[in-house]
Amino acid sequence: MKTKSCVNNTKSIKSKRTKLVLGLLSAFFLLGLFISPAAAKTDWKISPSNPSVGDTLKVKGTASPEEKLIAEVSFVKDLPVTGGRYQYSLEKIKIPRGKDNLFTVTGEGVENLNLSVKKLIWIDLSSDASGGTATISQGHVPPLKYKIIISGDALSTPGKHSSVKLKVTASQTLKTNQKGKFNFNYPTSGLPAGKYTVKIGNSEKTIELKP
Template sequence: MSTIPCNSESYRRNLAVAIKILCVLLMITVAMPLSSAAVTELSVYPDYPVVGEDIKINGTAQPDESIDVTVSFNQTVNVSNGTYEYRIDDVEIPDGSNTFQVTSEKVKDLNVRVKILFWITKSADAESGVATVSQSNVPSGTYDIIIDGQAEDGESTVNLTINASSSIKADTQGYFEETYATNSIPPGIFELNAGEINEIITLYEELVVIPPEYDVYDANQNYIIEIEEISAAADDYLAGQLPIIQISQLVDYFLSGDKY
């Protein structure tokens, strides 16, 4: 029986190359992300929400995917006689999977009291001044919540972080939408996370009125088109630099004498 000569040096080189290729393949496999509900688009309305006004979100994700949406805000609470307390009324918990979490900093302990038919309390002692209470799968409904506890010695304020998470499902086309009440959120900045998209939202105490932008030909920016301004617009129109629809609108503004 004939034998095939084996070059041991060549064999070792080929083995080393094969091992390197295998390692690279393993690294690529580990680095690949697991399948998740990837949100590709997210819109939030209105642009300038007021306390008590519903916020609506919509967007797109993978068809039939479940999307985790989290609303979170921070609140500084004053300390009185060594204790702190913060109350949130009319907290709306939606149907489906949800989690409500409170983290308190610069404290000895934390109590989260929820009124359903009667007050139910869940407590936690702090570690290094930080205490967290979390509850999942809260039955849907509207609740009053009191957050209180003992502050660390010498502290005049404590910091609270409140997170409310829920799961919504995209339809067969990947579209999803949801509405969130803001009556339990204080005015200021809060965050809304949907999938991997993060939106920073400012909640205002009163309606924000945004004045319209000035027309480019309104040189003195008084929202009135005057003779010099309509003349400049006419020159640009005659030079072919202004479309007829725009010069017509400007002429209407000029002839009316009113603010546009």
């Protein structure tokens, strides 16, 4: 009887030890989750601080090591409508370098959106609007200078002054180095003067490009 009792006690002690070890491992695992470092916040600066058309915007910043970030430069224009149509031209606009670059045009208050791009020949793209908004995007664009004409039919708004809001965005993918640092340049020759939104990762800033 004593032998059976000893065996049972031994099994009970081993069971308690096993549960204790598992409990400690779980606690350490959860503690590790709580104290593990969070992803670094994207922090960057742009120069020159008061840019003019023709300047090259130079951006330097930090984020998490070897992190992929989307860098966007965009501007918005309110276009007048004449005879039910709108049109806007961009001369020698530079598409940013990078195999993951993307050029996007969005029109609000439109029936349709047409995009004509010229380098050696004209390439025409078009999109019908849904709910008054139309978007055209083109990725993997060679990093050259292009002439771009944006046009289309405006949405009819009886009793109101008709206008179209146009948003143009150029983006590319960046990757930080092993220390979490990154940099990129964006030429502004060919861009219109005005306010621009620069967004990198989770950080967004507004700059004004002077004439």
